[in-house]
Amino acid sequence: MAKKQSTWHSSYLNAYYVQDRESAARHKDCPPETLAEFAKDDFQWVRANVAANRNCPPRILKKLASDKSVHVRSLVAANPNCPSEDFQKLLMSTNLTVIRGVARSPQCPPDKLEKLALHKDHFVRQAVAANSKTPAKIRSTLFEQLAKHQLFRIRRFVAKHSAAPVSALAILARDRDSSIRSTTASNRKCPSELLEELSTDKTLQVRCSVGENKDCPRTALERLLKDRSWPVVFTAISNRQCPRNLRKNAIQRIEEKSSIGVRKGAANEWGNKFLRSPNLVKALAVDESPIVRKALASNPKCPSSIYKQLLNDSDDAVRKAAALNTNHPVNDGLIRNNPAASPWLQAQLAKAEAEFPGITAAVQEGNMLF
Secondary structure, X not given: OHHHHHHHHHHHHOOOOHHHHHHHHHOOOOOHHXXXXXXXXXXXXXXXXXXXXXXXXXXXXXXXXXXXXXXXXXXXXXXXXXXXXXXXXHHOOOOHHHHHHHHHOOOOOHHHHHHHOXXXXXXXXXXXXXXOOOOHHHHHXXXXXXXXXXXXXXXXXXXXXXXXXXXXXXXXXXXXXXXXXXXXXXXXXXXXXXXXXXXXXXXXXXXXXXXXXXXXOHHHHHHHOOOOOHHHHHHHHHOOOOOHHHHHHHHHHHHHHOOHHHHHHHHOXXXXXXXXXXXXXXXXXXXXXXXXXXXXXXXXXXOHHHHHHHHOOXXXXXXXXXXXXXXXXXXXXXXXXXXXXXXXXXHHHHHHHHHOOOHHHHHHOOOOOO
Protein backbone atom coordinates (compact mmCIF):
# COMPACT_ATOMS: atom_id res chain seq x y z
CA MET A 1 0.00 0.00 0.00
CA ALA A 2 2.82 2.39 0.90
CA LYS A 3 4.41 1.80 -2.49
CA LYS A 4 1.12 2.60 -4.24
CA GLN A 5 0.72 5.86 -2.31
CA SER A 6 4.29 6.89 -3.12
CA THR A 7 3.53 6.35 -6.81
CA TRP A 8 0.54 8.63 -6.56
CA HIS A 9 2.70 11.41 -5.08
CA SER A 10 5.52 11.14 -7.59
CA SER A 11 3.28 10.70 -10.62
CA TYR A 12 0.49 13.19 -10.05
CA LEU A 13 0.98 15.55 -7.14
CA ASN A 14 3.30 17.86 -9.05
CA ALA A 15 1.94 17.10 -12.49
CA TYR A 16 2.36 20.02 -14.89
CA TYR A 17 -1.03 19.61 -16.56
CA VAL A 18 -4.06 20.53 -14.47
CA GLN A 19 -6.09 17.74 -16.10
CA ASP A 20 -3.69 15.15 -14.67
CA ARG A 21 -4.07 16.51 -11.16
CA GLU A 22 -7.85 16.66 -11.57
CA SER A 23 -7.93 13.04 -12.72
CA ALA A 24 -5.83 11.91 -9.76
CA ALA A 25 -7.87 13.93 -7.27
CA ARG A 26 -11.13 12.27 -8.28
CA HIS A 27 -9.72 8.73 -8.47
CA LYS A 28 -11.29 6.38 -5.96
CA ASP A 29 -7.90 4.96 -4.95
CA CYS A 30 -6.21 8.28 -4.35
CA PRO A 31 -4.67 8.11 -0.82
CA PRO A 32 -5.90 10.53 1.89
CA GLU A 33 -2.51 12.24 2.24
CA THR A 34 -2.47 12.94 -1.51
CA LEU A 35 -6.02 14.28 -1.37
CA ALA A 36 -4.93 16.58 1.47
CA GLU A 37 -2.21 18.00 -0.78
CA PHE A 38 -4.55 18.34 -3.75
CA ALA A 39 -6.94 20.24 -1.47
CA LYS A 40 -4.31 23.01 -1.34
CA ASP A 41 -3.98 23.25 -5.14
CA ASP A 42 -4.18 26.72 -6.67
CA PHE A 43 -6.70 25.59 -9.29
CA GLN A 44 -10.27 25.37 -8.05
CA TRP A 45 -11.17 22.38 -10.23
CA VAL A 46 -8.47 20.26 -8.66
CA ARG A 47 -9.88 21.11 -5.23
CA ALA A 48 -13.38 20.52 -6.61
CA ASN A 49 -12.44 16.98 -7.63
CA VAL A 50 -11.16 16.36 -4.11
CA ALA A 51 -14.48 17.59 -2.72
CA ALA A 52 -16.39 15.30 -5.09
CA ASN A 53 -14.33 12.22 -4.23
CA ARG A 54 -16.57 9.84 -2.27
CA ASN A 55 -13.52 8.49 -0.42
CA CYS A 56 -12.40 11.92 0.75
CA PRO A 57 -12.06 11.94 4.59
CA PRO A 58 -14.33 14.29 6.58
CA ARG A 59 -11.32 16.22 7.95
CA ILE A 60 -10.37 17.33 4.42
CA LEU A 61 -13.98 18.16 3.52
CA LYS A 62 -14.17 20.26 6.66
CA LYS A 63 -11.39 22.50 5.35
CA LEU A 64 -12.89 22.66 1.87
CA ALA A 65 -16.32 23.60 3.27
CA SER A 66 -15.03 27.15 3.66
CA ASP A 67 -13.20 27.23 0.32
CA LYS A 68 -13.34 30.50 -1.61
CA SER A 69 -14.78 28.71 -4.65
CA VAL A 70 -18.56 28.17 -4.65
CA HIS A 71 -18.07 25.13 -6.89
CA VAL A 72 -15.87 23.48 -4.30
CA ARG A 73 -18.31 24.27 -1.48
CA SER A 74 -21.19 22.92 -3.58
CA LEU A 75 -19.43 19.59 -4.08
CA VAL A 76 -18.58 19.41 -0.38
CA ALA A 77 -22.28 19.84 0.40
CA ALA A 78 -23.20 17.01 -1.99
CA ASN A 79 -20.57 14.63 -0.60
CA PRO A 80 -22.07 12.07 1.86
CA ASN A 81 -18.92 12.35 3.99
CA CYS A 82 -19.43 16.04 4.65
CA PRO A 83 -19.31 16.65 8.46
CA SER A 84 -22.78 17.38 9.85
CA GLU A 85 -21.87 20.74 11.37
CA ASP A 86 -20.35 21.96 8.10
CA PHE A 87 -23.34 20.76 6.12
CA GLN A 88 -25.63 22.75 8.39
CA LYS A 89 -23.67 25.88 7.54
CA LEU A 90 -23.84 25.15 3.82
CA LEU A 91 -27.55 24.47 4.20
CA MET A 92 -28.04 28.12 5.09
CA SER A 93 -26.18 29.39 2.01
CA THR A 94 -28.03 31.64 -0.44
CA ASN A 95 -25.59 31.01 -3.28
CA LEU A 96 -27.30 29.18 -6.15
CA THR A 97 -24.36 26.89 -6.90
CA VAL A 98 -24.11 25.80 -3.27
CA ILE A 99 -27.87 25.27 -3.11
CA ARG A 100 -27.61 22.85 -6.04
CA GLY A 101 -25.07 20.86 -4.05
CA VAL A 102 -27.25 20.88 -0.96
CA ALA A 103 -30.18 19.55 -2.99
CA ARG A 104 -28.09 16.56 -4.06
CA SER A 105 -26.99 15.67 -0.54
CA PRO A 106 -28.35 12.60 1.28
CA GLN A 107 -28.07 14.72 4.45
CA CYS A 108 -30.60 17.26 3.22
CA PRO A 109 -33.72 17.07 5.46
CA PRO A 110 -37.11 16.27 3.81
CA ASP A 111 -38.65 19.64 4.72
CA LYS A 112 -35.78 21.46 3.01
CA LEU A 113 -36.15 19.24 -0.06
CA GLU A 114 -39.85 20.09 -0.20
CA LYS A 115 -38.97 23.79 -0.32
CA LEU A 116 -36.25 23.29 -2.90
CA ALA A 117 -38.71 21.35 -5.08
CA LEU A 118 -40.38 24.71 -5.72
CA HIS A 119 -37.14 26.52 -6.51
CA LYS A 120 -37.11 28.57 -9.71
CA ASP A 121 -33.80 27.07 -10.84
CA HIS A 122 -34.37 23.92 -12.92
CA PHE A 123 -31.04 22.38 -11.92
CA VAL A 124 -31.99 22.65 -8.26
CA ARG A 125 -35.27 20.89 -9.01
CA GLN A 126 -33.38 18.26 -11.02
CA ALA A 127 -31.09 17.62 -8.03
CA VAL A 128 -34.11 17.27 -5.75
CA ALA A 129 -35.71 14.78 -8.15
CA ALA A 130 -32.50 12.74 -8.21
CA ASN A 131 -32.23 12.71 -4.43
CA SER A 132 -33.52 9.42 -3.01
CA LYS A 133 -34.38 11.21 0.26
CA THR A 134 -37.01 13.33 -1.46
CA PRO A 135 -40.59 12.26 -0.55
CA ALA A 136 -41.97 9.93 -3.25
CA LYS A 137 -44.98 12.09 -4.17
CA ILE A 138 -42.88 15.24 -4.60
CA ARG A 139 -40.27 13.32 -6.54
CA SER A 140 -42.85 11.90 -8.95
CA THR A 141 -44.35 15.34 -9.57
CA LEU A 142 -40.91 16.81 -10.24
CA PHE A 143 -40.05 14.11 -12.76
CA GLU A 144 -43.29 14.83 -14.64
CA GLN A 145 -42.55 18.56 -14.70
CA LEU A 146 -38.96 18.07 -15.83
CA ALA A 147 -40.08 15.67 -18.58
CA LYS A 148 -41.74 18.67 -20.25
CA HIS A 149 -38.75 20.98 -19.82
CA GLN A 150 -37.40 22.79 -22.86
CA LEU A 151 -33.79 21.85 -22.14
CA PHE A 152 -32.66 18.63 -23.81
CA ARG A 153 -30.27 17.66 -20.99
CA ILE A 154 -33.06 17.93 -18.41
CA ARG A 155 -35.41 15.70 -20.39
CA ARG A 156 -32.62 13.19 -21.06
CA PHE A 157 -31.89 13.08 -17.31
CA VAL A 158 -35.49 12.04 -16.69
CA ALA A 159 -35.54 9.57 -19.59
CA LYS A 160 -32.56 7.61 -18.26
CA HIS A 161 -33.30 7.83 -14.53
CA SER A 162 -34.28 4.56 -12.88
CA ALA A 163 -36.69 6.33 -10.52
CA ALA A 164 -38.63 8.14 -13.25
CA PRO A 165 -42.35 7.27 -12.94
CA VAL A 166 -44.32 5.77 -15.82
CA SER A 167 -46.23 9.04 -16.21
CA ALA A 168 -42.97 10.90 -16.96
CA LEU A 169 -41.72 8.19 -19.31
CA ALA A 170 -45.02 8.32 -21.19
CA ILE A 171 -44.43 12.01 -21.88
CA LEU A 172 -40.89 11.36 -23.08
CA ALA A 173 -41.93 8.41 -25.27
CA ARG A 174 -43.65 11.02 -27.45
CA ASP A 175 -40.85 13.61 -27.23
CA ARG A 176 -40.03 15.58 -30.37
CA ASP A 177 -36.37 14.53 -30.12
CA SER A 178 -35.67 10.97 -31.30
CA SER A 179 -32.66 10.59 -28.99
CA ILE A 180 -34.92 11.27 -26.00
CA ARG A 181 -37.36 8.62 -27.21
CA SER A 182 -34.42 6.25 -27.71
CA THR A 183 -33.16 6.86 -24.16
CA THR A 184 -36.67 6.28 -22.84
CA ALA A 185 -36.87 2.97 -24.69
CA SER A 186 -33.58 1.90 -23.07
CA ASN A 187 -34.88 2.58 -19.56
CA ARG A 188 -35.41 -0.71 -17.72
CA LYS A 189 -38.45 0.83 -16.00
CA CYS A 190 -40.14 1.58 -19.31
CA PRO A 191 -43.45 -0.37 -19.24
CA SER A 192 -44.48 -2.89 -21.90
CA GLU A 193 -47.18 -0.68 -23.38
CA LEU A 194 -44.68 2.11 -24.07
CA LEU A 195 -42.16 -0.33 -25.55
CA GLU A 196 -44.92 -1.60 -27.83
CA GLU A 197 -45.60 1.95 -28.95
CA LEU A 198 -41.92 2.77 -29.47
CA SER A 199 -41.35 -0.42 -31.48
CA THR A 200 -43.21 1.29 -34.34
CA ASP A 201 -41.26 4.55 -34.08
CA LYS A 202 -40.12 6.04 -37.38
CA THR A 203 -36.52 6.42 -36.16
CA LEU A 204 -34.24 3.38 -36.47
CA GLN A 205 -32.27 4.09 -33.28
CA VAL A 206 -35.46 4.18 -31.21
CA ARG A 207 -36.53 0.78 -32.51
CA CYS A 208 -33.02 -0.57 -31.84
CA SER A 209 -33.24 0.66 -28.25
CA VAL A 210 -36.54 -1.17 -27.84
CA GLY A 211 -34.92 -4.35 -29.15
CA GLU A 212 -32.01 -3.98 -26.73
CA ASN A 213 -34.26 -3.51 -23.70
CA LYS A 214 -34.03 -6.70 -21.64
CA ASP A 215 -37.69 -6.32 -20.66
CA CYS A 216 -38.97 -5.95 -24.21
CA PRO A 217 -42.30 -7.82 -24.53
CA ARG A 218 -42.62 -10.73 -26.95
CA THR A 219 -45.13 -8.99 -29.20
CA ALA A 220 -42.73 -6.06 -29.70
CA LEU A 221 -39.87 -8.45 -30.44
CA GLU A 222 -42.00 -10.24 -33.06
CA ARG A 223 -42.62 -6.90 -34.75
CA LEU A 224 -38.95 -5.90 -34.65
CA LEU A 225 -37.84 -9.24 -36.09
CA LYS A 226 -39.77 -8.34 -39.26
CA ASP A 227 -38.30 -4.83 -39.46
CA ARG A 228 -36.85 -3.68 -42.79
CA SER A 229 -33.64 -2.39 -41.17
CA TRP A 230 -31.04 -5.04 -40.30
CA PRO A 231 -29.72 -3.31 -37.12
CA VAL A 232 -33.23 -3.51 -35.67
CA VAL A 233 -33.60 -7.18 -36.62
CA PHE A 234 -30.22 -7.99 -35.10
CA THR A 235 -30.89 -6.24 -31.78
CA ALA A 236 -34.16 -8.14 -31.47
CA ILE A 237 -32.47 -11.46 -32.23
CA SER A 238 -29.77 -10.67 -29.67
CA ASN A 239 -32.31 -9.94 -26.94
CA ARG A 240 -32.26 -12.70 -24.31
CA GLN A 241 -36.03 -12.50 -24.07
CA CYS A 242 -36.37 -13.47 -27.71
CA PRO A 243 -37.90 -16.97 -27.85
CA ARG A 244 -35.71 -19.57 -29.54
CA ASN A 245 -38.28 -20.40 -32.21
CA LEU A 246 -38.63 -16.72 -33.19
CA ARG A 247 -34.86 -16.32 -33.36
CA LYS A 248 -34.58 -19.42 -35.55
CA ASN A 249 -37.33 -18.21 -37.88
CA ALA A 250 -35.68 -14.79 -38.18
CA ILE A 251 -32.35 -16.35 -39.16
CA GLN A 252 -34.11 -18.50 -41.75
CA ARG A 253 -35.69 -15.38 -43.23
CA ILE A 254 -32.24 -13.83 -43.52
CA GLU A 255 -31.09 -16.93 -45.42
CA GLU A 256 -34.05 -16.95 -47.77
CA LYS A 257 -35.46 -13.57 -48.65
CA SER A 258 -33.98 -10.71 -46.66
CA SER A 259 -32.61 -7.54 -48.28
CA ILE A 260 -28.95 -7.16 -49.26
CA GLY A 261 -28.51 -4.78 -46.31
CA VAL A 262 -29.68 -7.41 -43.84
CA ARG A 263 -27.55 -10.14 -45.39
CA LYS A 264 -24.51 -7.86 -45.44
CA GLY A 265 -25.11 -7.00 -41.82
CA ALA A 266 -25.21 -10.67 -40.91
CA ALA A 267 -21.95 -11.23 -42.76
CA ASN A 268 -19.90 -8.41 -41.27
CA GLU A 269 -18.36 -8.10 -37.81
CA TRP A 270 -21.50 -6.50 -36.38
CA GLY A 271 -23.35 -9.76 -37.02
CA ASN A 272 -20.72 -12.12 -35.61
CA LYS A 273 -23.30 -13.91 -33.48
CA PHE A 274 -24.94 -15.20 -36.68
CA LEU A 275 -21.78 -17.02 -37.70
CA ARG A 276 -22.79 -19.68 -35.19
CA SER A 277 -25.48 -20.75 -37.66
CA PRO A 278 -23.70 -23.06 -40.16
CA ASN A 279 -26.53 -22.97 -42.68
CA LEU A 280 -26.61 -19.16 -42.69
CA VAL A 281 -22.84 -18.89 -43.16
CA LYS A 282 -22.92 -21.31 -46.08
CA ALA A 283 -25.76 -19.33 -47.63
CA LEU A 284 -23.87 -16.04 -47.21
CA ALA A 285 -20.71 -17.54 -48.74
CA VAL A 286 -22.54 -18.26 -52.00
CA ASP A 287 -24.83 -15.23 -51.89
CA GLU A 288 -25.77 -13.82 -55.27
CA SER A 289 -24.51 -10.40 -54.22
CA PRO A 290 -20.72 -9.90 -54.13
CA ILE A 291 -21.34 -7.15 -51.57
CA VAL A 292 -22.52 -9.78 -49.07
CA ARG A 293 -19.68 -12.17 -49.87
CA LYS A 294 -17.17 -9.32 -49.56
CA ALA A 295 -18.50 -8.46 -46.09
CA LEU A 296 -18.08 -12.08 -45.02
CA ALA A 297 -14.57 -12.24 -46.50
CA SER A 298 -13.60 -9.14 -44.48
CA ASN A 299 -14.88 -10.61 -41.22
CA PRO A 300 -12.04 -11.82 -38.93
CA LYS A 301 -14.45 -14.33 -37.37
CA CYS A 302 -15.39 -15.95 -40.67
CA PRO A 303 -15.08 -19.77 -40.33
CA SER A 304 -11.75 -20.98 -41.76
CA SER A 305 -13.28 -23.32 -44.33
CA ILE A 306 -15.53 -20.54 -45.67
CA TYR A 307 -12.65 -18.06 -45.63
CA LYS A 308 -10.52 -20.37 -47.82
CA GLN A 309 -13.48 -20.69 -50.16
CA LEU A 310 -13.79 -16.90 -50.47
CA LEU A 311 -10.09 -16.57 -51.28
CA ASN A 312 -10.99 -18.26 -54.58
CA ASP A 313 -14.29 -16.47 -55.13
CA SER A 314 -15.33 -15.63 -58.69
CA ASP A 315 -15.43 -11.90 -57.87
CA ASP A 316 -12.14 -10.00 -57.69
CA ALA A 317 -13.40 -7.63 -54.97
CA VAL A 318 -14.30 -10.60 -52.74
CA ARG A 319 -10.89 -12.23 -53.31
CA LYS A 320 -9.19 -8.92 -52.51
CA ALA A 321 -11.22 -8.48 -49.30
CA ALA A 322 -10.24 -11.96 -48.15
CA ALA A 323 -6.56 -11.39 -48.96
CA LEU A 324 -6.51 -8.07 -47.08
CA ASN A 325 -8.29 -9.53 -44.04
CA THR A 326 -5.03 -9.58 -42.07
CA ASN A 327 -6.84 -10.13 -38.78
CA HIS A 328 -8.14 -13.51 -39.83
CA PRO A 329 -6.21 -16.35 -38.09
CA VAL A 330 -5.85 -18.27 -41.37
CA ASN A 331 -4.51 -15.29 -43.31
CA ASP A 332 -1.00 -15.12 -41.89
CA GLY A 333 -0.22 -18.82 -41.86
CA LEU A 334 -1.87 -19.62 -45.19
CA ILE A 335 -1.20 -16.63 -47.40
CA ARG A 336 2.23 -15.61 -46.09
CA ASN A 337 3.61 -19.11 -46.50
CA ASN A 338 1.66 -19.90 -49.62
CA PRO A 339 0.68 -16.81 -51.70
CA ALA A 340 -0.81 -19.15 -54.29
CA ALA A 341 -3.65 -19.77 -51.82
CA SER A 342 -4.91 -16.30 -52.71
CA PRO A 343 -5.44 -15.75 -56.46
CA TRP A 344 -5.80 -12.00 -55.89
CA LEU A 345 -2.53 -11.80 -53.94
CA GLN A 346 -0.80 -14.00 -56.50
CA ALA A 347 -1.91 -11.66 -59.28
CA GLN A 348 -0.69 -8.62 -57.34
CA LEU A 349 2.66 -10.28 -56.66
CA ALA A 350 3.05 -11.16 -60.33
CA LYS A 351 2.56 -7.51 -61.27
CA ALA A 352 4.93 -6.34 -58.55
CA GLU A 353 7.55 -8.97 -59.39
CA ALA A 354 7.75 -7.67 -62.96
CA GLU A 355 8.60 -4.20 -61.69
CA PHE A 356 10.45 -5.11 -58.48
CA PRO A 357 12.23 -8.46 -58.82
CA GLY A 358 12.52 -10.37 -55.54
CA ILE A 359 9.41 -8.89 -53.91
CA THR A 360 7.65 -12.26 -53.75
CA ALA A 361 10.45 -13.70 -51.63
CA ALA A 362 10.33 -10.64 -49.37
CA VAL A 363 6.61 -11.13 -48.74
CA GLN A 364 7.07 -14.81 -47.96
CA GLU A 365 9.87 -14.03 -45.54
CA GLY A 366 7.61 -11.60 -43.69
CA ASN A 367 9.53 -8.45 -44.65
CA MET A 368 6.65 -6.86 -46.51
CA LEU A 369 2.87 -6.84 -46.33
CA PHE A 370 0.22 -5.80 -48.81
